[in-house]
Amino acid sequence: MLVKVLAEGVRLIGHTLRRIGWRMGLLFVAIGLPMWGFAELGEEVHESESFVFDTPLLLHAQAASGPLLDQAFLKITWAGYQGVIVFNSVLLAVLLALRRWREATFVGVAVVGSALLNLATKQAFGRARPTLWESISPEDTFSFPSGHAMGSMTLVTVLVLLTWGTRGRWPVLTVTALFALLVGLSRIYLGVHYPSDILGGWTAAIAWTVGVYAAVFRGHRRPWKTPETPQPD
Numbered sequence: 001m002l003v004k005v006l007a008e009g010v011r012l013i014g015h016t017l018r019r020i021g022w023r024m025g026l027l028f029v030a031i032g033l034p035m036w037g038f039a040e041l042g043e044e045v046h047e048s049e050s051f052v053f054d055t056p057l058l059l060h061a062q063a064a065s066g067p068l069l070d071q072a073f074l075k076i077t078w079a080g081y082q083g084v085i086v087f088n089s090v091l092l093a094v095l096l097a098l099r100r101w102r103e104a105t106f107v108g109v110a111v112v113g114s115a116l117l118n119l120a121t122k123q124a125f126g127r128a129r130p131t132l133w134e135s136i137s138p139e140d141t142f143s144f145p146s147g148h149a150m151g152s153m154t155l156v157t158v159l160v161l162l163t164w165g166t167r168g169r170w171p172v173l174t175v176t177a178l179f180a181l182l183v184g185l186s187r188i189y190l191g192v193h194y195p196s197d198i199l200g201g202w203t204a205a206i207a208w209t210v211g212v213y214a215a216v217f218r219g220h221r222r223p224w225k226t227p228e229t230p231q232p233d
Helices: 002-046 054-063 067-097 101-125 147-163 169-189 195-216
Strands: none
Touching: 002 101, 002 195, 054 169, 054 195, 067 101, 067 147, 067 169, 101 147, 101 195, 147 169, 147 195, 169 195
C-alpha cells in the first residue's frame, strides 16, 4: 500500500513539474539571474572595490566627446528620466481609462516600486559619483544604481511583458531595448555614472518588474486576456 501511494505521489509530482517546469525555468532566468548579477555588483560596491571596466570606459567616452554628441546625449538623458515619467503617466492613464485594472496595477506597482527601490538602494550603498572630469550635466545624489538606467529598463520590461502575447512583442523589445541602451550610454558619456551603476540599475529593474508581473498575473496566462465570467448552473 505504501509503495502504491509513493508511486502515485511521484507520478503526480512529475506531471506537475512537466506542466510548470518551463515556467519555473523562465522565472529563474528572468528573476534569479538579474538578482544574482545585482548582488555581485552590490557586494563589490559595498566593499569599495573597483571594477576593471569602469574607468577605461568612462575615459573612452570622454575622449569621444564633442558638441554634437553633447547635445544628443543631453536629450537622451532627459528622455531617460523626465520622458520616462511622462510616458509612464500616460500609459497608466490609458490603462485606467480602458478599465484594464490588472495591467494598470502592474504598471503602477512596477514603476513606483522601482523608483522607491532605487532611492533606497542609493542610500544603502552611498557610492559617490565619478569625478574624472567636470560634467556638463552634474548630479549631486549617490551613484549606485543608476536611476536613469533603472527607470528606463523598468519601462522596457513593463512594455515587453505587456505585449509578449501579441505580434508586436519583437518590435517593442527591439525599440525599447535600444532606448534603454542609449540612456545608459548617455549617463556614462556625461560622466555622472560608472558603467557598473548602469548594470546595477538594469539588473535591479528586470528582477523587480518580472517579480511584480509574476505576482499580479499569477494564474493568468498573459495580459489583455479577460477571463470568462462563470455562468450559473
